[in-house]
Amino acid sequence: MTEPSSTSPLPRPLAGLLGRIGRTSLLVSEHAGQLGMLVVAVFMAVVRVRVSWRDVMRQIYVVGVQSIPIVLVTAGLAGIVTSQQGGYQFTGSIPLYVMGSVVTESVVLEMGPVLTAIVLVGRVGARITAELGTMKVSEQIDALYSVGRDPIEILAAPRILALIISMPVLVGMANLFAILAGMVSAQYTLGLGYETFFYGARLFWHSWDMFYSLLKSIAFGFAIPVIAVHMGLRTGGGAAGVGKQTTQSVMFMTLTILILDALFPPLFLQ
Amino acid sequence: MRAERRGIGEPMIEYRGVYKAFDYPVLSGVDLTVNSGEMFALFGPSGTGKSVLLKTTLALVVPDRGDVRVDGESVYYDGPDALERIRCKVGYVFQYAALFDSLTVFENIEMGIPEHDLRTLSQSEVLDRAWEALELVNLEPRQVLTKMPAELSGGMKKRVGIARAIVGRPEILLWDEPTTGLDPVNTAAVERLVKQLSDELRVTSLLVTHDVIGGLEMCDRVAMLEGGEVRFVGTPDEFRQSDIPVVRAFADRHAAHEALDVLDVS
Numbered sequence: 001m002t003e004p005s006s007t008s009p010l011p012r013p014l015a016g017l018l019g020r021i022g023r024t025s026l027l028v029s030e031h032a033g034q035l036g037m038l039v040v041a042v043f044m045a046v047v048r049v050r051v052s053w054r055d056v057m058r059q060i061y062v063v064g065v066q067s068i069p070i071v072l073v074t075a076g077l078a079g080i081v082t083s084q085q086g087g088y089q090f091t092g093s094i095p096l097y098v099m100g101s102v103v104t105e106s107v108v109l110e111m112g113p114v115l116t117a118i119v120l121v122g123r124v125g126a127r128i129t130a131e132l133g134t135m136k137v138s139e140q141i142d143a144l145y146s147v148g149r150d151p152i153e154i155l156a157a158p159r160i161l162a163l164i165i166s167m168p169v170l171v172g173m174a175n176l177f178a179i180l181a182g183m184v185s186a187q188y189t190l191g192l193g194y195e196t197f198f199y200g201a202r203l204f205w206h207s208w209d210m211f212y213s214l215l216k217s218i219a220f221g222f223a224i225p226v227i228a229v230h231m232g233l234r235t236g237g238g239a240a241g242v243g244k245q246t247t248q249s250v251m252f253m254t255l256t257i258l259i260l261d262a263l264f265p266p267l268f269l270q
Numbered sequence: 271m272r273a274e275r276r277g278i279g280e281p282m283i284e285y286r287g288v289y290k291a292f293d294y295p296v297l298s299g300v301d302l303t304v305n306s307g308e309m310f311a312l313f314g315p316s317g318t319g320k321s322v323l324l325k326t327t328l329a330l331v332v333p334d335r336g337d338v339r340v341d342g343e344s345v346y347y348d349g350p351d352a353l354e355r356i357r358c359k360v361g362y363v364f365q366y367a368a369l370f371d372s373l374t375v376f377e378n379i380e381m382g383i384p385e386h387d388l389r390t391l392s393q394s395e396v397l398d399r400a401w402e403a404l405e406l407v408n409l410e411p412r413q414v415l416t417k418m419p420a421e422l423s424g425g426m427k428k429r430v431g432i433a434r435a436i437v438g439r440p441e442i443l444l445w446d447e448p449t450t451g452l453d454p455v456n457t458a459a460v461e462r463l464v465k466q467l468s469d470e471l472r473v474t475s476l477l478v479t480h481d482v483i484g485g486l487e488m489c490d491r492v493a494m495l496e497g498g499e500v501r502f503v504g505t506p507d508e509f510r511q512s513d514i515p516v517v518r519a520f521a522d523r524h525a526a527h528e529a530l531d532v533l534d535v536s
């Protein structure tokens with residue numbers, strides 16, 4: 001049981017740093033490998049028709065339908081804030097109909113998908129990790145295997161499918177609601193009429209924008225439950241472990257959403 | 271399925287050089303064979319890896335080295351279909367029940383029936399089976415069937431866990447301390463159940479227990495796991511007469527106290 005650094009020819013801090021880099025990259029590749037295997041396993045379960053549609057529908061209700069209120073509230077507030085800040089910036093300098101475009105584009109391209117995803121990380125992702133983590137530490141996952149059932153088929157796949165299906169719908173609703181809220185707010189605070197707002201919105205609108213938003217929502221709807229399930233199934237160490245793992249999972253999901261979001265413009269907005 | 275009776279003596283569960291380390295080696299090369307129709311008790315101090323060993327039988331814990339064979343098939347080397355067959359013919363009683371807490375007692379027990387059997391059974395047949403399993407573990411089906419696990423006491427959970435393990439009519443049962451935490455009447459009920467399954471249905475039972483007296487009384491053979499290895503395998507009589515120190519400490523109370531005194535001094 002000798003400490004590795006005591007026999008190493010490198011100076012202690014350097015050896016420590018290298019060791020840390022080594023351990024981190026091992027951990028990263030371990031996560032990457034397990035995430036890849038999870039995705040393949042879920043895909044196989046779907047292809048082999050081992051996933052019950054009843055379970056998927058139930059999960060769509062839990063992760064999708066029940067998220068509608070909070071998603072709409074968030075979207076509405078985002079729309080109002082965008083239109084007010086835009087109004088503050090633009091009054092007197094740029095024709096006000098530009099507001100229509102500012103609100104519509106920033107909501108559809110960015111805020112609708114990202115804010116919805118962040119809300120779902122907290123509401124759905126954290127819940128999935130905590131739920132599966134608790135099942136892991138209380139041996140319920142082992143018990144499933146012992147009765148010949150596959151947790152990937154009956155727990156992971158329905159949750160992942162449900163969010164992939166729900167997310168585009170939620171983002172679509174969020175987009176619509178945010179634009180409406182922004183429009184109403186522009187009418188009240190800036191006196192901008194609905195027709196003028198629409199005129200501005202149409203002026204700079206590309207039909208690709210809608211598709212871009214949809215693409216983002218699918219990417220986020222995939223990333224959130226896959227990471228949540230993966231982190232949940234890796235949980236160890238009792239109730240404290242579940243708490244720790246859920247926090248880490250939320251950080252992991254949030255970072256992934258933001259990184260994916262940053263990758264979208266160079267990839268799809270050229 | 272179980273109609274073609276196997277003779278006692280054929281190996282049913284074989285652990286071959288099972289090695290597993292977590293932070294330190296827990297199992298360092300366990301070799302053990304349980305024969306078909308046998309009632310086999312596994313003793314050992316707390317924390318020696320009895321539960322870990324049982325879990326390797328269904329690949330719930332994957333050993334670092336070694337293999338486990340169940341009814342002639344390898345758990346680790348014969349592919350996923352073999353593993354699925356093995357999981358369907360083995361019932362597992364978890365030390366802490368491990369009930370699915372989002373499902374009712376009935377749904378929990380229903381999960382114990384293999385999927386392909388479930389497809390051929392009608393809803394009322396499933397209910398009959400769950401009913402029967404609950405009665406065998408001395409629970410009143412009418413009272414518990416619709417309850418959630420959180421509404422049950424520890425001992426009741428444990429017995430629902432047993433019902434879930436036996437409802438699929440497995441050929442092999444792995445019991446992880448089935449009687450720990452039960453009152454004497456329920457302990458007797460579970461012991462009778464183990465015996466009945468073995469006598470009438472020729473189920474092979476591997477029983478991890480701290481109840482040495484009960485284990486010696488019921489079982490055909492017993493083994494002692496200590497320090498990651500099997501220290502003793504033999505009949506209950508051989509166990510009682512053994513002069514291996516750990517075995518002695520388990521075989522009678524006086525020796526246990528002596529062992530404790532030795533520990534105190536050192």
Ligand SMILES: Nc1ncnc2c1ncn2[C@@H]1O[C@H](COP(=O)(O)OP(=O)(O)OP(=O)(O)O)[C@@H](O)[C@H]1O
Nearest residue numbers: 292293296314315316317318319320321322323365
């Ligand atoms: N998932 C795990 N991760 C890390 N260590 C583990 C894990 N499972 C078991 N261990 C360790 O393995 C050792 C054996 O555990 P095990 O549960 O098999 O003991 P046991 O013989 O069943 O004890 P008891 O009679 O108290 O149930 C323990 O020291 C435990 O700390």
Ligand SMILES: [Mg+2]
Nearest residue numbers: 320321365446
């Ligand atoms: Mg144990």
